[in-house]
Amino acid sequence: MTDMYLDDKISKEAYDDKYSEIGNKLDKCEEEKHLFSDCVLSQKNIVDKMKLIRQKIKGDG
Numbered sequence: 001m002t003d004m005y006l007d008d009k010i011s012k013e014a015y016d017d018k019y020s021e022i023g024n025k026l027d028k029c030e031e032e033k034h035l036f037s038d039c040v041l042s043q044k045n046i047v048d049k050m051k052l053i054r055q056k057i058k059g060d061g
Helices: 002-006 012-060
Strands: none
Touching: 002 012
């Protein structure tokens, strides 16, 4: 993209539009990454809680 702009193959407006579009896609990917990371952490917490519950049940039985 930058090379095309520097070589005058695309206009400044087209470059800025594409740059903004790519930036927005990156932002969205970062948000999804954080969401997935939170889900994984939540899943791990659930697994840890289940292990603790199983240990307590086995200890009481």
